[in-house]
Amino acid sequence: MADVSKNLKVYTTYGPKSARGTKPAIVAKMIEKAKRPLFVVGSEVLEEKLLARAQAIAKKGIPVAATGHSIKGFIDEEGVDAKYINIHFLGSFLCDPKWAGLDDNGCYDLIILLGHKKYYINQVLSGLKNFSDLKTINIGKHYTQNATLSFGNVTPEVHLEALDELIDNL
């Protein structure tokens, strides 16, 4: 089992509220329980090994918001429902209960994040933390304080192992 729930050290702090550490099995359970989960991927997901995991997660039936230019990794992938959206726009829309979502089926209740620049996604998550009730989980390799739950700071190898475990549990 990949232990990704430790090393929650923050190098600069946003304030008193911090993401709790989490594990792949817990993330899988939360995704299963969610009514409208959204898998939000950034451009760093295009790295070959990470992309294979991201595609595998998407194929479990979770709609994908492909931010940055990450959509390139999901075009023509069978069984993947991916749409491009700018992450800053997405952060704004997710705080709006009137937004109908990427597929016009309503807003989301769980956001899972992978492949983002740490400093960038931390800012976007800061908006969601302060101005929405959404639960957010960062499954990237860097601990992200502004998520609700986050993997800790882990090496690339441990990170891939954790993602494989998550996929197995979905």
Added chain:
Amino acid sequence: MSELKTGTFSVSDLENVQINIGSIVGAIEKTAAEEGEVGPTVKPNISGLRDWDYKLLERYNPVYTPMCDQCCYCTFGTCDLTGNKEGACGINMEGHNAREFMLRVITGASAHSGHGRHLLHHLIDKYGADYPLKVGQTNIIAPNVQMVTGKKPETLGDLEGALSYVEEQLVQLLACVHVGQEGEAIDFESKAMHGGMLDHVGMEVSDIAQISCLEMPKADENAPLSEIGMGTIDSEKPVLLVIGHNVAGVTNIIDYMEDHDLTDKMELCGLCCTALDMTRYRTEGGDVPKAKVVGTLAKELKMIRSGVPDVIVVDEQCVRADVLREARELMMPVITTNDKIMYGLPDRSEDDIEDIIDDLKSGRDDGALILDFEKLGEVAPRLTQEMSKIRKEKGVVSLPTEEEFNELTSRCVHCLTCELECPTNLPISDAMTAAEEGDLRPFEILHDKCVACGRCEQACPKDIPVLNVIEKASQRVIREERGKVRVGRGQISDPEIREEGVNLVMGTTPGIIAMVGCSNYPDGTKDLYRIADEMLRRNYIVLMSGCSAMDLGMYQNDDGETLYEKYPAKFQKGNLINVGSCVSNSHITAATIKVAAIFAQRNITGNYEEIADYILNRVGAVGVAWGAYSQKASSIGTGCNRLGIPVILGPHGSKYRRALIGKPYEEDKWKVLDARNGETMDIPPAPEFLLTTAETIDEMMPMLAKNCIRPSDNNMGRMIKLTHYIELSEKYLGIMPDDWYKYVRNETDLPLARREEFLKKLEQEYGWDIDWNKKKIVSGPTSKLDVSAQPTNVERLCKEA
């Protein structure tokens, strides 16, 4: 006693006479009134353009992404505002973040305006208040000043009134930061917009004053090229490095060097906007620049650590706080020349030049504050020559030797602390491993991506001077850093606007891409080259300024040309212009104001709202601040936003903590009035934001094209813009954008070469009714094509209103 209405007078040879002038504001207003039509907002106060701001903010909603969830502004606190809670004073997270953003904007505006005030004092002292303003072929010398203050300045002295207005307004805005003042986010937002507008007035004052007096290029499309890059500096010669933004004192250095035949005997080079402005000094008419540009802020610590400079002169803005501490280690005396940065150094302004040089070269003092520019002009080059000899004799070196380098890389324990501390999380650990194995390429790549902030060194538990390691490993690529940057040309001339204005408003020139700001890029400097080259090949006009203008010149194509050499520099489609330094950004907004004034014959004097409304609806311009880091970048951007120009920031720009983003799904927000009759018109979401970020340039490319679309585009213009949007989306994202149909009003808007393909898509995917015999759209579009329509957001501008 007679009343003096307008004009100038002089008084001399008076003794013991007190002259009181109550106010000259009335006289200025009379002048403007006599010269022509004056709009309703001459020198608007904080609430003067609030209605316009509210219109913008209703469509473009503030999006807050706080960087700190607490407020510690007063002794009630610290207050935790997490979850939009209220603090002890009653302010909530939204309000506090809007206040923080406003503070950022007025800090930036103050930096530019403070710079302008220094410069104006200096130039009026030297050239006199009656010195005429000369900025090139134009009847609108200062578009921002005229639009905001109602004054058409003609002399240096005329600029004082504009700057006094800016200063007074900035004080009023700063007062609003105090506890117990403004409570609602939306009014802090309006105040931020006000600060942004003021910034462009302050910048314009600064730049037109120096253009006029310092023989800088004047709207010159043939401004010369200057050398740029660390590799252009001849370290065998004495090297004088200047850092900052205020060129006033440096001009005395250049003059002294020329007068004493030193120009070829030593290197005068600069970092940041002082460097750009040094190259502008006395190059009017195409003379050769008298200094070299090293590069941007990101090169500051790298250049000092290289050990190459013998003396450092700093002025103001974007100068690292540790320049003196870093330079001290390497026996580089530091001369500060501006009261904004004094580093605790003794004031030697009144001292004898020989004493100053003796104290610095002997090491008795690390540096000196010299506020007398004549003295500075002599001390700096003479000291540089002396220090060059001394430093060579002592064998001062900075970077590690080969042996030391090997020891340092092997000392790394790969704990990843440096990477997590690095603002960009660069892969330093892997580069250390590769270097241990003799492969320096990963470090060479890091050299370009690293902004040399030095946080890695502060964090390293093994005390490895990480930046020195990166720089030592990158000596090969540093030697190859040799480029060309076009010297800043200042304003866009009236004839150029006259010729190009129609193309911009109709859309047949697809847009203006203005690449401005600093060097905090997410993925290195070459991204700028890629953006500019792509958009220039597509016939956009690309305007550059500041640090972005520098970094663009660092790369050559396969033919060995920089983009400045490849593309001409006129204000017309497919041309590349460097307007100049940070304060030259005012010429970018000025160009859009001039389109309204010259092409559309709109009155601009004291008429902000109408001009901003015109620009928002008709001038396809987008700002890009890909590496924005400073407060000044936020004020420049916000000034663009109030004027209806959207701006895209790189991912680090999210740390400004506030964006302005529209919601395309809220259809009622995308309507304007037709000024011909006051009827409501549907428009596409264009532009769809005023301020946002993009993660990568691949993502940004289609955003640029889409947000140059304007309601006023004619069918040819819309077709061109839509073609670029679709092509860029396909090229960089690999997809057809899912909102392209929203920009189609009839079949003539469709890309010509793919019209039939898109008509099919409209019918099959969007249910539009197509007449296939005529290949025409029968029904479907939400907005209509009416080339005579006059889109406006301002009801009073409608004829039937």
